Amino acid sequence: MNPVSHPQKPVTTGFRRPRLGIIGGGQLAKMTAQAATQLGCEVVVLERQEDFPAHSLDTHALIGDWDDPQQVARLAAEVDVVTLENEFVSPAALGSVPVLWPKAETLALVRDKLRQKIVFAEAGLPVARFADAPTPDAVRRFGFPAVLKKRFYSYDGKGNATVHSADELPAAWVKLDGDRNPLYVEEYCPFIRELAIIITRGQDGAVVRYPVVETINRNHICNIVKAPLQVPGVADIAERAVIAVGGVGSFGLEFFELPDGRILLNEIAPRVHNTGHYTIEACECSQFENHVRAVFGWPLGSPAMRAPAAAMINLLGVGDGPGTPVGLAEALRVPGAHLHIYGKSRSAPGRKMGHVTALGATLAEALATAQRAADCVRFGRAP
């Protein structure tokens, strides 16, 4: 595919603002672009399709495949610094980018969930027992119950299969297409809660730690985030994990809390993260603004919360249909609810179409407000 450029307004003055290139144009790119434009930057997005959430916030867009080194090089030539909104871009495409944050090595490492785990284990961080699983035999040797996982391209719980016994292994192996996809295996962890945290690290090594949050998933998709949570140790582990992968920028880290109180680091995302959307309204400086600051080499802002509690609820598509919500006006009527509509052209079941954040004196209050607004909005007809 040839790149299609839609120059919006050729800059005739010769004046050049700081320019951020983002690979990917979804809601994460959109919210990053919002933070960047507030600071006077321009944003150029590389996306595969012409209609995408960040389209309304970029100075212009390059339409092309982000796994194509030529397209990525073209983006890089136009901007001062390149960053990403997803971790699936092929390492080959990133080789030619002169200024890329996070670094290509960080991305290559994080992209392979087995390598992630090895690096974390070597750094002495608490992770579930794991092993490479090139063959079904390797899984049998590891033991059951276990969770079989894809090393690459898995997100939102896609690419995982719980295997309670050897009997279930063949079906799981087929489901994940283990003969073609590299897999690994992890100890099955019956956690009581899932926790997450955003860490931003600057080019100078400065680190800010956002509050620990509880995430409540539905069908493996982040659904509700409750902030803050007092769970000692999580932020320390998270910071060490970001340092272990040489991270620069905002990172989302997910944890399991076990019945005995132990905390296990589950995975790291080398980018702004759904579990940090609440920081736009709830924190002094959002994960998005801090990501922009980090990739431009600017000082980081404070992650301190501006209210005692915050709750974020994702607005997921209930069916196929247009991307316009039903019930937006009703949701806007809920005092204290902050609505974010991503502007996707199509709704699909489980697709992230927007979110709502509310602050409160207590978690219960914030959650009730957010829920009241979220209940008003619907994307797509139920099948």
Next chain:
Amino acid sequence: MNPVSHPQKPVTTGFRRPRLGIIGGGQLAKMTAQAATQLGCEVVVLERQEDFPAHSLDTHALIGDWDDPQQVARLAAEVDVVTLENEFVSPAALGSVPVLWPKAETLALVRDKLRQKIVFAEAGLPVARFADAPTPDAVRRFGFPAVLKKRFYSYDGKGNATVHSADELPAAWVKLDGDRNPLYVEEYCPFIRELAIIITRGQDGAVVRYPVVETINRNHICNIVKAPLQVPGVADIAERAVIAVGGVGSFGLEFFELPDGRILLNEIAPRVHNTGHYTIEACECSQFENHVRAVFGWPLGSPAMRAPAAAMINLLGVGDGPGTPVGLAEALRVPGAHLHIYGKSRSAPGRKMGHVTALGATLAEALATAQRAADCVRFGRAP
């Protein structure tokens, strides 16, 4: 001039988001676009020049003269609703816009500062004594000291002249080119403070009142805003003024506080206003989001403050030069300072290039934080 359209990304899916058209592409349009895109809207801007602050947030732009009815009609044809970021658009150009908020009648009325005053006086609102001044004789009859003012196209103190005695009248008349510009005259008011307030009014008549603020001007340009201020009566007068002009959307209203405690309504701006920039961080729902809600006919959000105090300081150009600030990184180091850089291509003395907002437990604290950050940033070299 022919309109030049820069379609950024033709929407191929047939899907159409709510579309807001803004006449003018400066910082007010930019911040309005930020609020609109968060709610899933697209923004189309009509601007005269190709490089303007809102350029990074519009879906696409029409470049053309906003006083040309054809250009405005072209904008209107592309969007669901049209609004403005300045009150100087000629009424003739607005005649053909099917959905325009505020209404053309409101804009025509507000645009003429003498008509404003007459409407306010007729509504029983406290204004300084005033009179039409078609000739110097009319000013002499009015008496001195007086302030001679242009009825049209005056802003930031441009278009005013204080006349202490009859001797000074000829020079003031020439300065304001009274033979060609319609003028009016007002009683000279030695005020002790200038106050302001943002009022948003919905299409259904619902009204939200933001806190009263103190504005400190320098060379007649809004320089510092301190929120909130407890001055009884101001919000009532402001709401009645917006109703008197039939306003829909966010309006900025400016007041004089006299030594004897009396409050005089000075003027109304039929748009989002510099004295309301602090609402982005300081209020539940900003003047910009509420303007977007109002013009789309959506319910208004709460103007309640999220901190006890807030201060906003404008970042004004000190000289001619590029629009990139010096000292941004130092300013970002100030905890709690929220930087906004408008992305204008050129700095000029006194030109509004950005602003900084800080919240605090007290006004003094908020102001100190904002000042510390503002002191770091400089646009253009001092002459």
